[in-house]
Amino acid sequence: MSTRRSFRLVLLAVLALALAACVTVVPAGDAAAPAAPATSADDNTIVVYTAIEDDQLERYLKPFYAEHPEIEVQIVRDSTGIVTAKLLAEKDNPQADLIWGLAATSLLVLEAEGMLEPYAPAGLERIEPRFRDADNPPSWVGIDVWMTAFCVNTVELEANGLPMPTSWADLIDPVYRGHLVMPNPASSGTGFLSVSAILQLFGEEAGWEYLDALHENMGQYTHSGSKPCRLAGAGEYTIGISFDYRAVIQAAAGEPVVGVYPSEGSGWEMEANALIKKPVIKDAAKTFLNWAISDAAMREYAVSYGITAAPTGLPIPEGFPADPVAQLAENDFVWAALNRDRILAEWIARYDAKSEPR
């Protein structure tokens, strides 16, 4: 009898699964019509997607919890590329309630996909206009700025008898051949930032000529934006084209690295926040976004970064340029976003297709 019973059980299970898998169909009706998102006041758990470093997160969140013990923040943290890819892949059913501290270029992509809900957080008037979306209410609001820096390993520089570079122009000196690393702009936002800054600084034609020369000196192109600085910190290469915060924390960890800011100006990018467009938008998410540009939060950002979106009056942390704002090159984000595919195609054709090891 057990055979018969198990046979029936199996058959039932197959049928039930088949039914569940295919036949749950409801009339669509007006479900597809875009309804105004409902807001929910009673759900106090919010899911936050972020690319902010783990050690910063812990410090940043302390004042928030002190102020809002009733809200539970669930953090999903990963590198910029992964978080952006995850957000886009989840587009049809977003899991995140809000984005905190993700590259503004990524937010432009999400905005173009219609994934962001414009929202003006309290205190928006304190944010510098060029550090936020120009629309009102804005789709995204910046919190701090990071910029291109050369991570120079002083021990290896001396061992190889190399001069300290001070500008982009210095880097194409043949003495540096094989000593440079930079991120591949097709893999890394930081890499694209530097390439787009060079093209905007020198103009397109001269910019590509410069990149040709830079390519001759390049030891390798990496897939992550922080990797060049880490390779420089470990002495694998002498100079890594990376960004400011990396140089600062690696020096603090005892690595013989200094951050050098090119005299022509640095490419730069913002960490920014945004509200996700979804059927139910939680009040707690807005509360968090309000807090995330408050003075209390800005003071925490100012410990890690030279430039915050709203002035804090705190001293510039060690390792950053004395006047960080003056260091910023002209950067037209919209131009960069519109021309991204074209620039990358050109870059790949020039350097990537023939980037055999030399």
Next chain:
Amino acid sequence: MSATVQVPALPSVPTRRLRQVVTREEWLMRGLIALTGLWLVISVVLPLGQIVWRSLLDRNGTFVGLENYRTYFTTPALATSFYNSLYISTVTTVVAVALGYLYAYAISRTAMRGKGIFRVIAMLPLYAPSLVHAIALIYLFGNQGIVTTGFFGTLSRWLGTPVRLDIGLYGPVGIILGEIIYCFPQAFLILAVAFTVTDARLYEASTALRGSRLRTFFTVTLPGIQFGLISASFVCFILAFTDFGVPKVVGGSYNVLATDIYKQVIGQQNFTMGSTIGIVLLLPTVIAFIVDRIAQQRQVALLSSRAVPLTPKPDRVMDTLATVYCSVVATAVLLVLGTAVFASLVRVWPYDFTLTLRHYEFRGVAGGYSSYWNSVRMAAYTALYGTAVVFLSAYLVEKGRGFGWGRQVIYFLSILPVALPGLVLGLAYIFFFNIPSWRVGNYLILNPLNSLYGTMTILVMSNIVHFYTVSFLAATTALKQMDAEFEAVGASLSVPFYRTFWRVTVPVCLPTLLEIAMYFFVNGMVTVSAVIFLYSPALKLASVAVVNMDDAGQTASAAAMSILIVVTCLAARLLYSVATYGIQRRTQAWRTR
């Protein structure tokens, strides 16, 4: 019309009853095969369908047919990447399978000492996240590497001349080294299973007939492990072909197909092109599948029901050779891991070699030790459910009756996952499981599996699928070597197949089953590429923490967490050896004469 009149009621009764008994059992078998098929449809076909579908759309979601493929194949970079991938995988396969073959041979066919420890060491590379191997390779062979600089110039000082042993790590050399470390244990695992299940009588016959050693090798040994050899080559080739972890870290500017996907998906958020390359990556698997099927038709069962297990006889020359060989390989493996341990203990590599334990504090790491426990739980579930599902499906494919085409489809779907890079698998799972409903005309088809998203279940599912193929092939290899006579005898005694399965097949294959469980466990502990897209805020994982720490520049902490993972896998291994010692002895008693 006279036939209608004849109704021979009485004689038909026993026949009908007899047929019913068989039919019911057969139906149970078919039901199980259907269930296995359904599982594979949900966990492989439907998510993969999302990837195929996306490869046919442009970036705005408009259907463009094969346009993406045309674009991809006309890009000049492709030829380079494709050739590079092919080159890397071929070299890796040849070296890893050769190493694994000799190692497995030494362990199963000689009487050398220390087999247990050699076996554990061979599997060690699987116990650490692949990032660790890359870190260790850089620390050994990078521009500042221990070997490159001749132990930081010590060698130069001894010899009085500058010594630099630069192997040119960043590029194909680094990738091949990394992939060999990654593939060797997998080749060894499959080949060891193939060597274990054998019949000593064939060797006795060969000796009795005065067959030379070489002749015995070609007529007995090689045919016996033929299937294992093909499977091992196939797995190594595909693993090296699709892995992007190693090329990402030590590949320098050397492009392979897998890093092309990374660039498209992570660098440029171009899912359509990423999906397209993902599908291109599947092609070699499909080809390999066909080759494999042709080769397999010549496979015969080796372990007949009268088989006698082989007990290697001591042979001084062979045993010494085996010991030397295994020691060399084991030393290489230990050197790589030892470098990682060292890296986790020094203050600032390579400038301050003061030893410290501070990297084990995991300060500023979200989740910290709780992520470690999540990983342990996930790995344990993966081992438990994965082994059950894999072995049952392998059994149904190998020993099942009826539903021939269905079993072929299941076989194909079971070896397909190996060609899916974790990155593609992770995205496919988001695409499929995160969609609440599909719109077809005026109806919404609700996705009943949507509730799995963000749970432990989906993590376990993705792991089972990600590591399905190697386990499946190991199980198939073991089952293939069992004589069909076992089933025939069972059937002739009218013992239902599930009883034969439970009383004979499972006990005989227990060593393989346990190996598969270990394989799932350790992979669950170390895997990153798929789960990085699927873990939820409440379920952070240790292996993801390793990548994040490395990304944040805390290389030493990343190494430290990895060492913790290695120790866990070793502990699990030890626990399993102790716990199963008794069971092994009982269920494997038949192997002794």
